[in-house]
Amino acid sequence: MFRSPSRATVEIDPFCFVQQMRLIHKAPFSPQEIENYRQLVFNNLTVGMRIVLEAMEDMELAVADDNVKHLEMIANVTDLLDGEPFPVHYLEPLKALWADVNVQKTYSGGGEAPLPEK
DSSP: OEEOTTOOEEOOOHHHHHHHHHHHTTOOOOHHHHHHHHHHHHHHHHHHHHHHHHHHHHTTOOOOGGGGGGHHHHHTOOOOOTTOOOOGGGHHHHHHHHHOHHHHHHHHTGGGTTOOOO
16 A cells, blocks of 8 residues: 555555556466456446445435336346356446436445445
């Protein structure tokens, strides 16, 4: 950890640092590493949205009526399998939920609920 000029404590993830160094120095990733990162991106998108939606309940906020139909999909998401393409049917629901006023309000108020960092 180190102190930034604003005096906030910043943690450096050693794993992330190593991956960044590999990118900077053009060290190749194995096909399995690429697959793992691809799955991780999908997981981060869907689990992150689920965490925000759960925090909204705690803050007594709700998504717009138009977005209620997407809640079950996010609540029941499954992990991607090796080689499985990104499920395209998640794209529009995730975009619609992200654009939801109360989702943004909850995410922006991250200090009030335990949310992932911006």
